[in-house]
Amino acid sequence: MLSVQYKSIQEPVVRDTRDIWELRTDLKEQQQIQIDLLEQIRKYEQIVESYKQEQADSAEATLRDTLDELKKQAGLTEVTGPGVILTIEPLFELDLAGHSTYQLSPQLLIRTINELNSYGAEHISINDHRVINTTVIRDINGTTKIDGYNLNRFPITIQIIADDAEKLYNRIHASTLKDDFAIDSLNLSVTRPEQMVVVPAYEDTIRVKHMEPLNLEKEGNT
Structure with missing residues (x-):
């Protein structure tokens, strides 16, 4: 108890001596900081969504290019x-x-x-x-x-x-x-x-033999 009392005497509680206007000013500053942070968060979220969309579009474009190349190799395009x-x-x-x-x-x-x-x-x-x-x-x-x-x-x-x-x-x-x-x-x-x-492109129907669709449920995802 003597130790606690001694410490409280050595380190007295510092009271906030700011007046009401200073407190309001500080509050507004803190609110503005929060608004700025929220805007930055929304901006970064939009950037992340944009990256996700670009990746999706890139994957789709890659699939289209691959399909076009396969058609070209198969002779299905002029x-x-x-x-x-x-x-x-x-x-x-x-x-x-x-x-x-x-x-x-x-x-x-x-x-x-x-x-x-x-x-x-x-x-x-x-x-x-x-x-x-x-x-x-x-x-x-x-x-x-x-x-x-x-x-x-x-x-x-x-x-x-x-x-x-x-x-x-x-x-x-x-x-x-x-x-x-x-x-x-x-x-x-x-x-x-x-x-x-x-x-010219091949006009007839290409008949594929000895091939069937893969059953993922039967064969597994590997």
């Missing part, structure tokens, strides 16, 4: 870019209907597409029919067809887009493709590299 155009014609004259006793064999056409791919071709169409991974080229009743479309009328054109059209052009000229066509009495010509070659 593509324009630098490339070359091949023209296939018989070495001899056609009849009045544009027919010839010579035919472009599916084997030669498939080998040509494989060669073009190895030369850097990115997108290919034959007579405005897009060539994709599921494209079928075969002989049906003596007529070469691509996905069911006849290739029995000449000239036959092959549109090709490549990242380096000049390199593609040079590799075609250095290859044996022209000789391969000449063996079948066909002439293969190639244009100089062009800046605006158009390869």
